Structure formats: structure tokens, C-alpha cells
Amino acid sequence: MIEIKNLKKSFGDLLVWEDVSFQIDDGETVAIIGRSGCGKSVLLKHINALLNPDEGEVIIDGNNIHAMDYVDQRRLRQKFGVLFQGSALFDSINTFENVAFPLRYFTKQSEEEIRKNVMQSLEYVNLEEAADKETSELSGGMRKRVGLARAIVLRPHYIMYDEPTSGLDPQTADEINELINGMANTLDITSIVVTHDMHSVLEVADKVAFLNNQTLSWFGTLEEMKRSDQQDLQDFITASEYQIKG
Amino acid sequence: MRSLTELGKYSNLLYQALRSSTEFSTYRKNLFQELVKVGYDSVPIIILTGIFTGSVMTLQSAYQLESAFIPLSTIGAIVSESILIELAAVISSLVLAGKVGARVATELGTMRVTEQIDALESMGFNSVSFLVVPRVLAGIFMFPVLYIVASVCGLGGGLAAGFFSGTVPPADFLQGARMYFYPWNVVFGFVKMFVFGFIITSVSCYKGYYASGGAEGVGKSTTNATVLSCIFVLLADFILAALLL
Ligand SMILES: Nc1ncnc2c1ncn2[C@@H]1O[C@H](COP(=O)(O)OP(=O)(O)OP(=O)(O)O)[C@@H](O)[C@H]1O
Ligand SMILES: [Mg+2]
Numbered sequence: 001m002i003e004i005k006n007l008k009k010s011f012g013d014l015l016v017w018e019d020v021s022f023q024i025d026d027g028e029t030v031a032i033i034g035r036s037g038c039g040k041s042v043l044l045k046h047i048n049a050l051l052n053p054d055e056g057e058v059i060i061d062g063n064n065i066h067a068m069d070y071v072d073q074r075r076l077r078q079k080f081g082v083l084f085q086g087s088a089l090f091d092s093i094n095t096f097e098n099v100a101f102p103l104r105y106f107t108k109q110s111e112e113e114i115r116k117n118v119m120q121s122l123e124y125v126n127l128e129e130a131a132d133k134e135t136s137e138l139s140g141g142m143r144k145r146v147g148l149a150r151a152i153v154l155r156p157h158y159i160m161y162d163e164p165t166s167g168l169d170p171q172t173a174d175e176i177n178e179l180i181n182g183m184a185n186t187l188d189i190t191s192i193v194v195t196h197d198m199h200s201v202l203e204v205a206d207k208v209a210f211l212n213n214q215t216l217s218w219f220g221t222l223e224e225m226k227r228s229d230q231q232d233l234q235d236f237i238t239a240s241e242y243q244i245k246g
Numbered sequence: 247m248r249s250l251t252e253l254g255k256y257s258n259l260l261y262q263a264l265r266s267s268t269e270f271s272t273y274r275k276n277l278f279q280e281l282v283k284v285g286y287d288s289v290p291i292i293i294l295t296g297i298f299t300g301s302v303m304t305l306q307s308a309y310q311l312e313s314a315f316i317p318l319s320t321i322g323a324i325v326s327e328s329i330l331i332e333l334a335a336v337i338s339s340l341v342l343a344g345k346v347g348a349r350v351a352t353e354l355g356t357m358r359v360t361e362q363i364d365a366l367e368s369m370g371f372n373s374v375s376f377l378v379v380p381r382v383l384a385g386i387f388m389f390p391v392l393y394i395v396a397s398v399c400g401l402g403g404g405l406a407a408g409f410f411s412g413t414v415p416p417a418d419f420l421q422g423a424r425m426y427f428y429p430w431n432v433v434f435g436f437v438k439m440f441v442f443g444f445i446i447t448s449v450s451c452y453k454g455y456y457a458s459g460g461a462e463g464v465g466k467s468t469t470n471a472t473v474l475s476c477i478f479v480l481l482a483d484f485i486l487a488a489l490l491l
Contacts, residue, residue: 045364048368050364050367050368070372074367074370074371074372075370077367077368077369077370078369078370080368082364082365082368082369084361084364084365085361086360086361088360088361088362088364088365089362090362090365091356091360091362101369102369102370105272105371106369106370154369
């Protein structure tokens, strides 16, 4: 369980958001939505303490991650898989090695076991055939899937996706949405999905957190969101629906 | 004010690097790669630099000291001493600031702006130990080795230039070089290279590690890394000369 309490962050004079509080229960998928630049990525980076808040705390399974020392923080981070906005694959090594990377350093698995686990992860995202490709040869959608394979290879409890579908064609985006649902259901992973793609939200989310006006302006279940009469939220959804329907 | 906060950030990065230098298993593999990239891959350019520095020194000294009263061995003495004390270290380091410094800053800068450093951290890695420590260690180890290469090539180049131009016969050159050979000069050269290796790799790591602002930002950090490396090398050269000579 992840509890976010009264979080506030600013960069110099720029206030990103304040008074952000919500809770993510085990097994849930929470979508964080909001306009470009509203601080969605920054919020994700607070959850695994890549950034420190000005105020407030993030409690993960009862532990305040920002109050821990660096060694414990890193141990806790291993419970998280992260898919970055630009995939963040290591470009000095190939696809297979990217997925194998955490296994090589954090487990004592034999070469055989590593190969088995890597291929299993790649199979999960339908990319076994790309194992020997250099990362520079991969398309954007493939990069996301490799990033996903790498994120799940250590069997994380939590997985955070930063814009998993942005920049992809609708079909590939749907495949990614299915993968996200698959992770949540079959691997029983708690998921946090940052996105401004309403279609994706409707497909994957149990709950929705809406960042707007430098704060968490709305939080609730998907059903509540559809019935909500909050104007800003409805405007955001309408704008997206307009986009979907064309 | 800004340079003060930069200095603070730089010292903090070094402190983290020092603290995490005990996590040998994290960076062992990277260290071997870096030793090759910093050391072995720089050998050709250092050979070239050494040979040209030495030969130009000989030709110029022969030209400046053209006089019947000065024995030709003096030229050998001047050239070999200048190379061992100053030129092999400083000129090589300025070249390496371009070669090694730029590569390190670009590598880390690109990793920063494409979120690869964030990815390392979020997997549970200590990114400083993984990226900064092996590069700085490689600088500290390999620069003194490159000093040997530069010195040998410089002396060889000087000797050859004297011979082929007909200005200084090899026997005179070697006699002068031997007469004024003090082991302390070589020690001094090693100390310098140790310090320069540290400066260039640590400054470039710092600039790359904290790069921001996309491809343009990486370009800026790389330029800053090489310029600052050169400035600090020259400054350190002066300070070391004042302290140790
Ligand atoms: N390291 C940083 N230093 C200074 N400002 C930053 C930093 N990171 C983010 N910001 C600023 O914080 C704000 C929120 O950025 P963030 O990347 O979280 O936006 P986002 O909601 O993820 O946008 P997008 O949908 O475009 O990815 C932006 O105004 C950005 O300029
Ligand atoms: Mg973002």
C-alpha cells in the first residue's frame, strides 16, 4: 500500500503542486492524469524517492521512503518496476542485456536461469525475436515493451508507467493497455499509470487522480469520475473525448 | 554565488563517490571497460602528441641556442628535462581533456537527459558508484601510465629530430639527457598526471551527471567540461610547481 500525504514540491520559484494526498491499495491500478507540465512525472519520481518533496511524506508498506537512508531506499526501490516516458533503455547494451541487467546485479542466478527469465519477460511483451537487436534498432513501441520487460523481470510489487501509450499508434497503444491489465491481473501487481490518454484511463484504471491548478483537484474511482460534476475534470475528459472521436 | 553552489554540488558528488567506492562489485565490470577506454584507447593520440612535442622542442632549442660556446649536449638536457617535468604531463592532459573529458561528459549527460540515470537509481543502483567511481579511478590509474608513454615518445621524438635535421647527434643528446636526469622529475610528472587525471575525469563526470535540457544541454555540459578541465589542469600545474619545485 502506498500512502501519499500532503505532498508539496517546487523547483525554485516554480510551485509544481501542493496538498497532494491519496492512497493506492494493493492490487489496484491508479491513473494519474492532467495536462502536460502539471507535474505527473515529478509526482512519480517522488513515489520512489528519485526526488524529495518540500513537505509531506510517501509511506510505502508502512515505511516513509524519504526518511530512510540511501541503502534502505535502494532496497525499497527494488520493489518497483518503472517504465520511463522515453523508455530509458541503456543504449550501450542490446535488448537481451537490458532486460538481464537487473538480474545480473541483484540476483545470483546462473547464466541459464537469467536466459530463461529474460526470455520469459520478453515473451510476455511479445518480443522474443528482438532479443539480439541493438536498442537503436527498435521502434518506439518496441522500446516501450522492452522497457516493460525490464521493469517486470525482478517481479516487482509495484509498477509505475510514465506515459506508456504516448507517441504510439492506436493499435499498439491498445496492446500496451492490454499488457498493463495483464500485469495487474495475472502477476497481481499494483500499478500507477501516468497518462493524458483518456482512452487508456478507461481501459486500465480502477481509480483516477487528477492533477490540476497545482494540486490534486480530484480523486476517485473510474465510475465516480464518469459521474463527477467537477467542471475542470469534465473539461479535461471532454477535450480528450473530442480527440478520440475526432 | 553560482560558482559557490556548483562547487558545493561538485564536492557533494565527490563525497558520494568516495563513500560508495567500497561497493566494488557494482562497478568492477565498468572499471575494466574504463581502464581500456581511458588508457589503451588514448595511446595513439598520446604517442603522436609525445613525438611531435619532443621533436619540435629539439628543433627550437637547436635554433635558439645556435652558438659555438654552448655544447650540443645542453640541448639534450633542456629537451629531456622540459619533457619530463612539464610537457609530457601538461600537453598530454590538455589533449586528454578533449578526448577523455568530452567522452565522459557526453556519455553521462546523455544518460541523464534520456532518464537512464533515473532508471539505474529506480532499479536500486547507486548510480554514482556505478558511473562516476569507475571513471575517476580509471583517470587516476591510467594518466600516470600515459605519462610514461608520452615521455618515452617525447624523448624519442627529440632524439630523432636532432639526428634527422643534423643539428644534434644522438650521442650528444643522450649525454645531456643523462647528465641532467633527476628521478625526482619523473616523480613530479607522475604526481601531476595523477592529479590531472582526477581533475579531468571528476569535472567531466560532474558536468555530465548534472546535465539537463536535452541534446543542447548535453552539448553545453560537454563544452563546459572540457573548458573547465583545461583551466583546472593549468591552475593545478601552477600550484603543484609552486608547492613541489
Ligand atoms: N529537475 C527539474 N528542475 C526544474 N524544473 C523541473 C524539473 N523537473 C520538472 N520540472 C518542471 O516541473 C513541471 C512538471 O514537470 P513534469 O515533467 O512532471 O510534467 P508532466 O506532467 O509529466 O508533463 P508531460 O505530460 O509533458 O510529461 C514542469 O513545469 C517542469 O518544467
Ligand atoms: Mg511527464
